[in-house]
Amino acid sequence: MAEMFTVLPPEDARTLLFEKLPAAVASESVATSAALDRTLTERPLAPHPLPAFSRSTMDGYAVRAEDTFGASEMLPAYLEVTGEVPMGRACDLTVGSGQAAVVYTGGMLPEGADAVVMVERTQKMGDTGIEVLRAVAAGENVVTVGEDVKEGEALLDAGHTLRPQDLGGLMALGITTVQVARRPRVAIISTGDEVVAPEVTPGPGQIRDINTYTIAGLVERAGGIAVPCGVVGDNFETLLAAASAALEDADVLVLSAGSSVSTRDMSAEVLNRLGTPGVLVHGVAVKPGKPTILGVCNGKAVLGLPGNPVSAMVVAGLFLVPLVERLQGRSHPTALRRVAARLTHNVASVPGREDYVQVKLVHRDGELWAEPVFGKSNLIYTLVKSDGLLKIPLNTSGLYQGEHVVVELF
Numbered sequence: 001m002a003e004m005f006t007v008l009p010p011e012d013a014r015t016l017l018f019e020k021l022p023a024a025v026a027s028e029s030v031a032t033s034a035a036l037d038r039t040l041t042e043r044p045l046a047p048h049p050l051p052a053f054s055r056s057t058m059d060g061y062a063v064r065a066e067d068t069f070g071a072s073e074m075l076p077a078y079l080e081v082t083g084e085v086p087m088g089r090a091c092d093l094t095v096g097s098g099q100a101a102v103v104y105t106g107g108m109l110p111e112g113a114d115a116v117v118m119v120e121r122t123q124k125m126g127d128t129g130i131e132v133l134r135a136v137a138a139g140e141n142v143v144t145v146g147e148d149v150k151e152g153e154a155l156l157d158a159g160h161t162l163r164p165q166d167l168g169g170l171m172a173l174g175i176t177t178v179q180v181a182r183r184p185r186v187a188i189i190s191t192g193d194e195v196v197a198p199e200v201t202p203g204p205g206q207i208r209d210i211n212t213y214t215i216a217g218l219v220e221r222a223g224g225i226a227v228p229c230g231v232v233g234d235n236f237e238t239l240l241a242a243a244s245a246a247l248e249d250a251d252v253l254v255l256s257a258g259s260s261v262s263t264r265d266m267s268a269e270v271l272n273r274l275g276t277p278g279v280l281v282h283g284v285a286v287k288p289g290k291p292t293i294l295g296v297c298n299g300k301a302v303l304g305l306p307g308n309p310v311s312a313m314v315v316a317g318l319f320l321v322p323l324v325e326r327l328q329g330r331s332h333p334t335a336l337r338r339v340a341a342r343l344t345h346n347v348a349s350v351p352g353r354e355d356y357v358q359v360k361l362v363h364r365d366g367e368l369w370a371e372p373v374f375g376k377s378n379l380i381y382t383l384v385k386s387d388g389l390l391k392i393p394l395n396t397s398g399l400y401q402g403e404h405v406v407v408e409l410f
């Protein structure tokens with residue numbers, strides 16, 4: 001039987017789409033405290049060294065290291081304690097030869113001192129003296145100026161997505177605002193006369209909307225803002241009007257369902273009417289998800305996802321997630337979390353098509369195994385029960401039981 005449409009390998013389809021799109025959305029300034037998972041558009045520079053003053057890493061005594069050379073329990077070095085380093089204030093003490101100053105963890109190293117002896121390695125002698133029971137080298141138990149970061153150093157690259165430790169690192173330098181990519185807005189329209197909102201009790205022949213929510217979840221995780229636009233029935237003019245309104249206020253539009261080739265499937269036609277160049281790809285060599293539409297309408301991406309929930313999610317993972325990340329200029333796909341596992345069963349495939357198999361991860365004899373969760377692409381709970389997807393590459397006829405595989409986690 002003839003193919004209904006020409007299918008392209010996923011990689012080629014993605015390239016075609018990305019070529020026709022702007023590289024990234026605009027940037028904006030946000031509070032660092034609210035910038036977790038946001039992507040930098042500029043490299044922040046260190047305004048000063050960190051630490052800005054030499055600090056003790058132990059509770060003990062600030063000393064001149066040379067005064068302790070050769071010291072041991074048998075032959076301790078005697079030092080005179082001349083004062084205490086205050087915390088959180090400038091220290092005006094100077095440690096001279098044969099002297100020591102009480103210092104606490106994090107305290108400023110006083111002038112003259114170049115090392116700290118831990119309190120456990122000393123013994124009090126009279127009112128003001130100590131015996132040092134072990135020698136310290138210069139720099140021991142001390143972090144020096146700029147040891148963490150040098151002044152002017154580029155802290156993170158543009159394209160980097162901020163993690164919790166990055167926020168802490170920026171705040172340590174007083175960088176309380178950062179320049180990040182604006183979060184791309186992704187409008188989502190679910191289409192189909194049979195689809196109703198989840199709050200509604202479905203009548204005969206009706207089903208609740210699943211795809212709006214799986215797609216919105218993927219968008220949010222990829223750093224975008226999901227803009228759910230509700231369910232629109234299978235009426236061309238209504239759908240075109242809804243799509244046009246949704247796209248106006250968004251960077252990307254996703255149409256769920258209607259991407260196949262029946263008389264009810266209007267996504268391609270709507271896309272061609274929304275703007276130019278319109279449909280770029282109709283049909284991708286992937287299972288599930290063959291009836292996929294990728295297009296660009298007046299500079300904005302419009303994706304037509306297959307209606308089956310598993311297919312919609314696999315296709316969104318292949319095209320929408322990388323698109324949302326690209327629009328933020330992300331250098332590393334943050335959504336990509338992979339684990340190595342062994343396959344519990346043979347899985348057949350057809351060369352010329354990329355297959356995505358849902359798998360559950362199970363521990364067996366200290367090894368991680370990927371167990372395929374088979375089921376039709378209309379079944380949402382096959383996804384709910386799975387931990388990730390296993391890709392069977394384009395030109396293979398399957399994978400064998402026991403084979404080492406890589407699972408992309410959800």
Ligand SMILES: Nc1nc2c(c(=O)[nH]1)N[C@H]1C(S)=C(S)[C@@H](COP(=O)(O)OP(=O)(O)OC[C@H]3O[C@@H](n4cnc5c(N)ncnc54)[C@H](O)[C@@H]3O)O[C@H]1N2
Pocket residue numbers: 004190191192194195207208209210211212256257258259260261265288289290291305306307308309311377378
């Ligand atoms: N004759 C053929 N029929 C179909 C083919 C084909 O090659 N030849 N491909 C099948 C495959 S594969 C898929 S995938 C679907 C794609 O269909 P559409 O994108 O046109 O979408 P619909 O037909 O409207 O819906 C498919 C299926 O998904 C359910 N659906 C739709 N929207 C939602 C939603 N928001 N939440 C939950 N479920 C939804 C819908 O009720 C249908 O059951 O075409 C096959 N047919």
Ligand code: MOO
Pocket residue numbers: 286287288289290291306308311312377378
């Ligand atoms: O390809 Mo459909 O997208 O298998 O269910």
